[in-house]
Amino acid sequence: MNYPVWYLPQVGGGLLIAIIAVLHVVISHLAVGGGLFLVLTERKAVLTKNSALLEYVRKHTWFFLLLTMVFGGMSGVGIWFIIALVNPAATSSLIHTFVFGWAIEWVFFIGEIVALLIYHYRFGKMDDKSHMKLGWLYFIFAWLSLFTINGILGFMLTPGKWIETGSFWQGLFNPSFMPSLLFRTCISLIFAGVFGLVTGAWLKDKEMRRTVFRLCAQWMYAPLLILVFTGIYYTRVISAESFENLFHFNRESTPFITLIIVSSILLFGLGLFTLVKSSQITQKLGALTVVVICFAWMAGFEYMREIARKPFVLYGHMYSTGITPMQMDSVNTEGFLKLAKWTEVKELTDENILEAGAEIFRLQCMACHTVDGYNGVLNKSDQLTERGLVALLTGMGKVNSYMPPFAGTEEEKRAVAAYIYRVLQEKTTQADVAHEPEELPLEIPPFNPDSNEYVLLVWNDLGMHSISDNEKYFSFQPPGNTLNAQLFKRGPLPELVTSGVTMEYAVEAGFEHPEYHSSFWEYEEAIFGVDLPEGTGLMGKGVFGTMESHGAVYAAHMIPVVPYMDNKTYNPYPVFTITAKDESSGELLAITKAVAPTSTEMGCRNCHEGG
Amino acid sequence: MYDSIIPTADTIPVHWLWFQVLLIATFFIHMILMNLLLGGSLLTLWDLFTGKLEKRTSGSIPTLVALTVNFGVPPLLFVQLLYGHLFYSSSVMLAVPWILVVPILILAYYGAYIFIKKSDKAPVLSKGALIFTSVSLLYIAFIFVNNNTLALQPGRWGIYFEDPGGWNLNLGEPTLWSRYLHFLLAALAIGALGRAIAYHFSKTAKKEKEIQIRRNLKIFAWITVVQFAVGSWFWLTMPETVWKTFMGESFFATFMMVTGWLLALLILHSAFTGRLKSAMILGGLEVLNMVIVRDLARGAYLKDIFKPSQLENMGEPSALIVFLLIFAVGLLAIYYMIRLISKSKTPQS
Numbered sequence A: 001m002n003y004p005v006w007y008l009p010q011v012g013g014g015l016l017i018a019i020i021a022v023l024h025v026v027i028s029h030l031a032v033g034g035g036l037f038l039v040l041t042e043r044k045a046v047l048t049k050n051s052a053l054l055e056y057v058r059k060h061t062w063f064f065l066l067l068t069m070v071f072g073g074m075s076g077v078g079i080w081f082i083i084a085l086v087n088p089a090a091t092s093s094l095i096h097t098f099v100f101g102w103a104i105e106w107v108f109f110i111g112e113i114v115a116l117l118i119y120h121y122r123f124g125k126m127d128d129k130s131h132m133k134l135g136w137l138y139f140i141f142a143w144l145s146l147f148t149i150n151g152i153l154g155f156m157l158t159p160g161k162w163i164e165t166g167s168f169w170q171g172l173f174n175p176s177f178m179p180s181l182l183f184r185t186c187i188s189l190i191f192a193g194v195f196g197l198v199t200g201a202w203l204k205d206k207e208m209r210r211t212v213f214r215l216c217a218q219w220m221y222a223p224l225l226i227l228v229f230t231g232i233y234y235t236r237v238i239s240a241e242s243f244e245n246l247f248h249f250n251r252e253s254t255p256f257i258t259l260i261i262v263s264s265i266l267l268f269g270l271g272l273f274t275l276v277k278s279s280q281i282t283q284k285l286g287a288l289t290v291v292v293i294c295f296a297w298m299a300g301f302e303y304m305r306e307i308a309r310k311p312f313v314l315y316g317h318m319y320s321t322g323i324t325p326m327q328m329d330s331v332n333t334e335g336f337l338k339l340a341k342w343t344e345v346k347e348l349t350d351e352n353i354l355e356a357g358a359e360i361f362r363l364q365c366m367a368c369h370t371v372d373g374y375n376g377v378l379n380k381s382d383q384l385t386e387r388g389l390v391a392l393l394t395g396m397g398k399v400n401s402y403m404p405p406f407a408g409t410e411e412e413k414r415a416v417a418a419y420i421y422r423v424l425q426e427k428t429t430q431a432d433v434a435h436e437p438e439e440l441p442l443e444i445p446p447f448n449p450d451s452n453e454y455v456l457l458v459w460n461d462l463g464m465h466s467i468s469d470n471e472k473y474f475s476f477q478p479p480g481n482t483l484n485a486q487l488f489k490r491g492p493l494p495e496l497v498t499s500g501v502t503m504e505y506a507v508e509a510g511f512e513h514p515e516y517h518s519s520f521w522e523y524e525e526a527i528f529g530v531d532l533p534e535g536t537g538l539m540g541k542g543v544f545g546t547m548e549s550h551g552a553v554y555a556a557h558m559i560p561v562v563p564y565m566d567n568k569t570y571n572p573y574p575v576f577t578i579t580a581k582d583e584s585s586g587e588l589l590a591i592t593k594a595v596a597p598t599s600t601e602m603g604c605r606n607c608h609e610g611g
Numbered sequence B: 001m002y003d004s005i006i007p008t009a010d011t012i013p014v015h016w017l018w019f020q021v022l023l024i025a026t027f028f029i030h031m032i033l034m035n036l037l038l039g040g041s042l043l044t045l046w047d048l049f050t051g052k053l054e055k056r057t058s059g060s061i062p063t064l065v066a067l068t069v070n071f072g073v074p075p076l077l078f079v080q081l082l083y084g085h086l087f088y089s090s091s092v093m094l095a096v097p098w099i100l101v102v103p104i105l106i107l108a109y110y111g112a113y114i115f116i117k118k119s120d121k122a123p124v125l126s127k128g129a130l131i132f133t134s135v136s137l138l139y140i141a142f143i144f145v146n147n148n149t150l151a152l153q154p155g156r157w158g159i160y161f162e163d164p165g166g167w168n169l170n171l172g173e174p175t176l177w178s179r180y181l182h183f184l185l186a187a188l189a190i191g192a193l194g195r196a197i198a199y200h201f202s203k204t205a206k207k208e209k210e211i212q213i214r215r216n217l218k219i220f221a222w223i224t225v226v227q228f229a230v231g232s233w234f235w236l237t238m239p240e241t242v243w244k245t246f247m248g249e250s251f252f253a254t255f256m257m258v259t260g261w262l263l264a265l266l267i268l269h270s271a272f273t274g275r276l277k278s279a280m281i282l283g284g285l286e287v288l289n290m291v292i293v294r295d296l297a298r299g300a301y302l303k304d305i306f307k308p309s310q311l312e313n314m315g316e317p318s319a320l321i322v323f324l325l326i327f328a329v330g331l332l333a334i335y336y337m338i339r340l341i342s343k344s345k346t347p348q349s
Helices: A013-047 A051-086 A088-097 A099-121 A128-157 A168-172 A177-201 A206-221 A224-237 A240-249 A251-275 A280-309 A325-334 A353-363 A377-381 A386-395 A410-424 A520-528 B016-050 B061-093 B095-117 B123-151 B176-201 B206-237 B240-246 B251-272 B276-301 B318-343
Strands: A312-314 A454-460 A481-489 A495-497 A501-507 A544-546 A548-550 A553-559 A575-582 A588-595
Touching: A013 A051, A013 A099, A013 A128, A013 A177, A013 A206, A013 A280, A051 A088, A051 A099, A051 A177, A051 A206, A051 B061, A051 B095, A088 A099, A088 A128, A088 A312, A088 B061, A099 A128, A099 A168, A099 B061, A099 B318, A128 A168, A128 A177, A128 A280, A128 A312, A128 B318, A168 B318, A177 A206, A177 A224, A177 A251, A177 A280, A206 A251, A206 A280, A240 A251, A240 A280, A251 A280, A280 A312, A353 A410, A377 A410, A386 A410, A454 A575, A454 A588, A481 A501, A481 A575, A481 A588, A501 A553, A544 A553, B016 B061, B016 B123, B016 B176, B016 B276, B061 B095, B061 B123, B095 B123, B123 B176, B176 B206, B176 B276, B206 B240, B206 B251, B206 B276, B240 B251, B240 B276, B251 B276
Parallel strands: none
Antiparallel strands: A454 A481, A481 A495, A481 A553, A501 A544, A501 A575, A548 A553, A575 A588
16 A cells, blocks of 8 residues: 555565565575584584595585575575565565664674675685684574574564564563474575585595484484474464464465475385485486475465465554555445555546556555456456355455455545456446346145145244355254144044154255355364264254154254255255154155245345445 | 546555655665676676676576575565555556566576586577576566556556556556666676676686776676766656666755766776776666665655555554564674685585
8 A cells, every 4th residue: 555566467575475485484494403413514514524524514515605695695685575575565564663673683694695605615724723723603693694694583473562662672572472483594504404405415435425414314303293283383373363364264275285284295205215224316417306306395384384474464553455454444435446556546436446446456456466367366266256256355354354344435446346347357237137047846745625635734943054064164054954743633623633644844855964065064063062973964954854743743953954956956946845644553644845944145234234 | 537546555654754765775775685686697698699608607697596586585575565555556557467477487487507517518499598587587577567656657547447457567658668778788787896806706817807897897887887878868768757766856866867977977987997906896886876866766656656655554563673683693693604614614514
């Protein structure tokens, strides 16, 4: 709202951040753990007088310098550049809040650079003790650099008391500071082992390769257990909302959780090749493969961190859109266009609705979405009507808690929906055209008024039983239609039959397995506190069964019928056949059919007054 | 005009003057290093094509890349503290060439290493790498000039609405080319001065050393002569409100400008007469002077738009104090590391 938005309809700024961040973060972690790897390996070589191992350290230092100082250092600047382009408001906030944090980190980084340059250029030209002092100083500076940056990164996810106090120190030493620091330190040690394999695989001496591989394996596997525990610790300090979004609600996280699990298995599974005798070519390929897996692993981790932060870019302080929660009231009252700076449309009229929608889309939605690229709106909205889009925008920040609330007036919301539907989707709105459903065949059981001794009346207790059908996220109503039946014995004085009858009901073909089409039976225990057999409703009834006598009526409560048929069609009018039989002889007394209307198109305002 | 779209600035933790001083101090160091790197690369390239390449000075290019970038971080940080709302906006307008600075810089850095490491085994590759590095540095400087000028002129920000895709350079800016040339020549001048200093401390034979010092000081001097003309061109292409600031409207600005001219005259004298030490001191003072003049010019550009003194101050100095302490410890650590080199002569076992 405060800054211009870099218009990237296909690529998206988020993807650019991700690419640069993943590359940088792997190398920057290596820069920390690798420093300790260098000095400890040098120490080992010196103590054991192993000149070949010392030569390996010398070669690895050069590789390490080219990778960490050149690529790592420069790509770090790259992250700064790209976040300022994609989300200038958040970057400005981070810079202004933590200016002296960044400045302190810069001091550590200069220390790193000086130490590493001297360590490399004076390798073999200094006494061992002095040279190793430089190695230790490098590692200390590198770890302190991680220490500082870790605080700022943690702040983005768990700002803690900073939200109330604005204190630099409370922001830096936030709730996730310690788990994140331990977790990242472990990663850095693991990466030191992985990248050590690369230079190790290119050594000419076979025995030396084996020695280095065994050494690297120790670095890879020793921190593993602590990594797992600190990872669990990490998930415990993030907010409950973040946790639920990450692991339950936001479908976007599924591929990245999978990625991190698969790459972890691959990394530590394939890593075992370091302990097996193999040819040099296998060792080279293996080393490069585990390096690639490290990048995949980091992509999973970074994306999960990103998703956990949603709908915020700075948790609790600034939404992904660059708007703060404190600004929302005035934006919703006065209008987004009026308050946003970088728009040429300042007022919404009937004539400029699409143009205004385009401006709001660019300034709000494109903070995370592209048009038709990564996280593209076209793909995500192609099943929605224009009215559906308005509903989606209304639900943002409420039902859909990983997206920020729409900022603007109702008219502005409709303008965005119109722009997405009419311009991006290139559809014409059909909001005013009523749907004319096809009439389904229905065979009513014959009834002969001259000969039939009984008449059976059956009805559903509601005109429409609406089910929320997304128990993973919330539940307003579970599947559960109630059928009531009354059997009358015909005659000059009609008689209501209340006993001696077996009243059976059965759903029509195609609706027999509601458990195939609903997630109700995955969450019923969490929501309702009962563990039900699949296909059974909250009152113990299935879609086939017997009604009980309740005085004047027979009834089957909470029949868990859903409007989905086995042939994948949607039919909100499932028909039940109800038969009344003599309890002792089994003779059929009467038969009829009744509709048990049930729908997932829950729209409270369709029946109830709004307010 | 587009003044209404200028973003609202964020609050700062301590008084703005802290950041102003830190900005000028760190930008001065960055400028010296950047001039040595860019000027040094271009002069080395010239030597390479004229067959006068001297490895002694060219070998420091990769280290200079590392130091220039790392000492570029604090001024970029402090400028964002004071002028971030302007700088971020202009960056978005030229986002594509701006973000390309990063991969180009990485490749230029690798190019610098290829240049020195492959000069014997693969001279053609080495030469090509230096050309690439030099051209890359010229590109980066050009993009910085574009961004910095655009940040100062919200009146030109309407270009964003014509192309929000980030392809806008500030090519319509009247000072663009004079400014770029002025800074480029400054880099060549300081690069030549740096080479003269490097020769002074090198182990080159005395006679050759004197020849090279005189030669590089002459380059320094002649470029300074040209700078009188280019600097004047740059000055006069600025808006009237800006150049008049240096012509009596502001006493301090005028004083600094006059000092700059006097320093340049003294540089000519010392460089043409081969006085390295005074040329070095005067050259350093001239860079410092120009950094301050540049800052005053920025103030004049933004006179009716924004002043850093308008920024709200949160009054939280504790982090500043810790930074200053850590900075002091960092300097001591660097001193200690450099001492380790001089004290330790014994080859490793």
